[in-house]
Amino acid sequence: MTRAFLALLSRDLALAIRAGGGAGLGVVFFLAVVVVTPFAIGPDLALLARIGPAILWIGALLASLIGLDRLFAADAEDGALDVLSMVALPLELIAAAKGLAHWIATGLPLVVAAPVLSLLLNLQPASIGALTLTLLVGTPAITFLGLIGAAFASAFRRGGLLVAVLVMPLTIPVLIFGVAATGTALGGTVPFDTPFRILAGLSLAALVLGPIAAAAALRATRE
Amino acid sequence: MRLVAERLGCRRGARQLFERLDFALEAGRVLIVTGPNGTGKSSLLRLLAGLSRPSAGRVRLEGVAEPDDFAENAHYLGHLDAHKAALTAQENLAFWRAVLGRPALSVADALEEVGLGGLGGLPVAVLSAGQKRRLALARLLVSARPLWLLDEPTTALDVSAQARFGALARAHVAQGGMIVAATHAPLDFGPGETLDLDRFRPVRPVAA
Numbered sequence: 554m555t556r557a558f559l560a561l562l563s564r565d566l567a568l569a570i571r572a573g574g575g576a577g578l579g580v581v582f583f584l585a586v587v588v589v590t591p592f593a594i595g596p597d598l599a600l601l602a603r604i605g606p607a608i609l610w611i612g613a614l615l616a617s618l619i620g621l622d623r624l625f626a627a628d629a630e631d632g633a634l635d636v637l638s639m640v641a642l643p644l645e646l647i648a649a650a651k652g653l654a655h656w657i658a659t660g661l662p663l664v665v666a667a668p669v670l671s672l673l674l675n676l677q678p679a680s681i682g683a684l685t686l687t688l689l690v691g692t693p694a695i696t697f698l699g700l701i702g703a704a705f706a707s708a709f710r711r712g713g714l715l716v717a718v719l720v721m722p723l724t725i726p727v728l729i730f731g732v733a734a735t736g737t738a739l740g741g742t743v744p745f746d747t748p749f750r751i752l753a754g755l756s757l758a759a760l761v762l763g764p765i766a767a768a769a770a771l772r773a774t775r776e
Numbered sequence: 777m778r779l780v781a782e783r784l785g786c787r788r789g790a791r792q793l794f795e796r797l798d799f800a801l802e803a804g805r806v807l808i809v810t811g812p813n814g815t816g817k818s819s820l821l822r823l824l825a826g827l828s829r830p831s832a833g834r835v836r837l838e839g840v841a842e843p844d845d846f847a848e849n850a851h852y853l854g855h856l857d858a859h860k861a862a863l864t865a866q867e868n869l870a871f872w873r874a875v876l877g878r879p880a881l882s883v884a885d886a887l888e889e890v891g892l893g894g895l896g897g898l899p900v901a902v903l904s905a906g907q908k909r910r911l912a913l914a915r916l917l918v919s920a921r922p923l924w925l926l927d928e929p930t931t932a933l934d935v936s937a938q939a940r941f942g943a944l945a946r947a948h949v950a951q952g953g954m955i956v957a958a959t960h961a962p963l964d965f966g967p968g969e970t971l972d973l974d975r976f977r978p979v980r981p982v983a984a
Contacts, residue, residue: 556877561871564871567862631857631859632854632855636852639826639827642875
């Protein structure tokens with residue numbers, strides 16, 4: 554079972570990294586959002602430093618959703634999902650393996666890029682540290698909640714926007730507590746710990762519930 | 777080991793494809809499913825593979841741990857080959873060998889058996905339709921599962937590849953395996969029966 558899980562994980566990673574896999578798309582989108590923001594806001598450094606974490610989180614949230622619509626749809630179209638549903642590995646773990654591979658290919662590069670992009674928004678070192686940590690903990694929640702939308706998208710052609718519409722409302726708590734935890738680094742009465750622990754809790758819940766809900770969606774949408 | 781279908785019915789949307797279908801397939805036997813287009817050959821195979829539910833009746837595989845949920849004992853080869861175009865033939869096959877479990881032939885041996893020896897390093901995107909089909913057939917060989925569910929298995933295969941696959945299928949049946957194949961081509965997979973789905977077509981196919 555472990556062998557099958559790892560085989561699926563490494564296949565999806567290999568597919569993401571090869572030409573046309575789209576592993577770098579998220580980072581490029583993230584970069585685009587962050588780079589255009591200072592031009593739109595203007596050269597007010599204090600303002601940028603204050604809203605920077607929110608901009609970075611919004612960019613990371615949207616970038617995490619890129620490619621999710623193809624996650625199960627590609628396997629459904631080439632028949633691989635049929636064969637995958639006949640193996641000993643439960644559909645829940647298949648969804649989890651695919652989610653993990655997607656996060657490593659799309660979410661993790663965002664976390665790595667965030668400290669560099671933070672400099673463009675005039676973030677202080679303490680804010681940069683807090684932001685990177687919250688993204689590291691929060692982006693898996695977005696990806697695993699996104700699995701649910703991805704599972705539904707596999708049943709419809711052109712389900713791209715559907716994923717965003719389905720998943721975005723679910724990710725609002727993650728966004729709120731991610732930005733709140735980053736904001737505590739700038740001072741205030743709330744310690745970093747309080748929103749960060751809620752963020753970690755949301756992430757752990759998504760890691761468990763996302764694959765279960767996605768597997769249920771795959772079963773329900775399959776004829 | 778025995779595959780038993782009892783009073784099986786299949787419905788797609790408002791259309792009843794077939795009903796009251798009974799058959800039993802013993803180990804070492806082949807069931808060739810025939811019938812005109814649209815009689816439900818593919819639907820029957822998907823149903824046997826556990827990929828869809830029957831509208832009536834039940835199907836079980838006697839002699840395995842879970843007779844009612846036997847998908848792990850069956851290979852399903854549908855119209856789609858389930859390859860990833862960006863990966864090489866070898867990588868595709870090695871992936872299925874790891875995921876399907878119960879490893880049988882090695883990747884290299886299986887490629888050799890279906891006549892793709894030496895082409896394993898090529899991306900599937902550059903293979904021809906017939907070569908992709910051969911690679912899909914190699915999937916049956918890398919994992920030991922007693923029941924093969926084949927939907928038009930020889931599509932796009934040339935005459936020699938068809939003969940080669942016929943020999944592989946007969947070897948599988950001779951070792952006590954079972955095959956249910958939907959096909960229009962005259963194939964010899966070994967001793968067995970023919971099931972004409974046209975006979976199970978309901979009198980009124982569309983529900984009122």
